[in-house]
Amino acid sequence: MEENRGTARQRRPKATAEADASLELLGIKSDLDRNSFSNLSMLGMAFAIVNTWCAIGTTVNASLPSGGPSSAVWGIVIAGGFNLCCGVSLAEFLSAYPTAGGQYHWAAVASWKSTRRAVSYITGWINLAAWVCLAGANCLLVSGIIMSYAELMYPGFQQTPWQRFLLYIAVDAIALSYNLLANRFLSHLNKYNMFFTLAGFVISLVAILACAAPNFQSAKFVFGGFINESGWPDGWAWQLGLLQGQVHIDPSRAATHKLTTAVKGILRDCI
Secondary structure, X not given: OHHHHHHHHHHOOHHHHHHHHHHHHOXXXXXXXXXXXXXXXXXXXXXXXXXXXXXXHHHHHHHOOEOHHHHHHHHHHHHHHHHHHHHHHHHHHHHHOOOOOOHHHHHHHHOOHHHHHHHHHHHHHHHHHHHHHHHHHHHHHHHHHHHHHHHHHOOOOOOOHHHHHHHHHHHHHHHHHHHHHOHHHHHHHXXXXXXXXXXXXXXXXXXXXXXXXXXXXXXXXXXXXXXXOOOOOHHHHHHHHHHHHHHHHHHHXXXXXXXXXXXXXHHHHHO
């Protein structure tokens, strides 16, 4: 038995052995398979989850009434800068404590010994709640896009709340089934998602510019225009518009939770 274990260990890539050794120094035994995700598929997963341009296109109608184009445009820049700082700090934790637990483990490490369990427990549940809300929001956006296409293609069709809800459940069930039953194909899907997202960005950009030409708004309106139809004071309304940019970029930390499947490149993917 020991001989077979030694032979299996020798067949594993050098990077995997180094990662296992790092975990052993932390007192953690490596039990999960690391070979299902390559660096490219991991980058594709992080890229597809964030998918900033697509998320902005589907939710820009929420930020325009709260601050207008200035809030929508500069919100992305501001959120991007702060999230880059978060990504760098998370990458620093990740380099020192390379575990798939992510924030809940790092919170325990960085806390006082007497509060480690409480801080780690609260952090873990906050993370779980965030992922549940994010996954639900994504499925809701997909169902909304499908319904919008149906109304566009069939002018006489009018969606109802129960149709939208059933479609949302169907999208959620499809995503769950794929993750449960076709997990081995996720690595390849992540690669395709990254290239599909990049191609979709270029195609959408060209199509939107072509359809809008020559009736473009001025640069002054795009970068400095202000609209407040939210009912809140102007300052609050502009800050509410910034939330859209934060939501689109925040999931960049997702790569940390797949550390067990990609040994190298995880820091680059996180940033």
